[in-house]
Amino acid sequence: MxxxxxxxxxxxxxxxxxxxxxxxxxxxxxxxxxxxxxxxxxxxxxxxxxxxxxxxxxxxxxxxxxxxxxxxxxxxxxxxxxxxxHGLVRGRLRIGGVPPVSGLHPASLIAEFGRAHPGVEITIREDVAALLLDELEAARLDLVLALVAPDDTSPALTGVRLLDEELAVVAAPGHALASRKRVPHAALADEPLVAYGHGSALRHELDRLFPDGRVVAEANELATLRELVALGLGVTLMPAAVVASARDEELTVRPLHPRVRVPVSMLWRANETPTPAARAFREHVLAEVTKSS
CATH class of the missing domain: 1.10.10.10 (Winged helix-like DNA-binding domain superfamily/Winged helix DNA-binding domain)
Structure with a gap:
């Protein structure tokens, strides 16, 4: 053996x-x-x-x-x-990630870390938050970046709340909501919704805000959601920074009223000593968040 x-x-x-x-x-x-x-x-x-x-x-x-x-x-x-x-940072690092939110861009963070630490073998796993957190708890991942607060996860997990991200209403340019400066929650009650799949943090928030909402399409790819909205199938909620750079002819982005913010956190297993690679990546993320705040 x-x-x-x-x-x-x-x-x-x-x-x-x-x-x-x-x-x-x-x-x-x-x-x-x-x-x-x-x-x-x-x-x-x-x-x-x-x-x-x-x-x-x-x-x-x-x-x-x-x-x-x-x-x-x-x-x-x-x-x-x-x-x-010996002060070495090498080994294996398995990260569960989410699409870019606010000033936090997981792909850029991971790429920068990889260039700084070529001895670390990095594996990235993308999926809905619920599945990523299950894999983290089962020790199949070392860290997860997700739109959940550390206190709202399993007692076996812990982490740090990096920042809060505002959600925005996203619609096609010709949609009736496009003429509003701000969109009240009630205005979305009867709108067809395009949503992330069950298990995602954004879907959880959408269901919380609109428990009787009419979801007409589900997708877990950001590009697919944006395209469906741009084609007029329905409207959705997304982190404002994700769609802030969209051209006017593609999408209309309007703030919700009252505003809704979701946490962006980095999570890991509680009561476990991190590997040098995991510790170094945590420090890298925290440094970048501090720099951009």
């Missing part, structure tokens, strides 16, 4: 799929399967039950994983401690 086999077993158990685990680990699926099978032969037990649809962890597999994950965590901690001792 070695750490590589335990790491492979853990990846398959989390993904419930050999294919997905191989992609996550950047290894051939055949090599992954061989190492897991070898571990099962060495231990003399079935650790994973393969079905046509997914992979299930056996009772023996759960026992092995419980100790194996502790061993993997200790091995990572040894490397992190040694790197910290």
């Amino acid at each position: 070695d750490l590589r086999q335990l790491r492979y077993l853990d990846a398959v158990a989390r993904a419930r799929s050999f294919t997905a685990a191989a992609l996550d680990l950047h290894v051939a699926q055949s090599a992954l399967s061989q190492q897991v099978a070898k571990l099962e032969r060495e231990l003399g037990v079935e650790l994973l039950r393969r079905t046509t649809r997914r992979v299930e962890v056996t009772e023996a597999g759960e026992l092995v994983l419980a100790r194996g994950r502790r061993a993997l965590a200790e091995a990572e901690a040894i490397r992190a401690d040694l790197d910290a001792l």
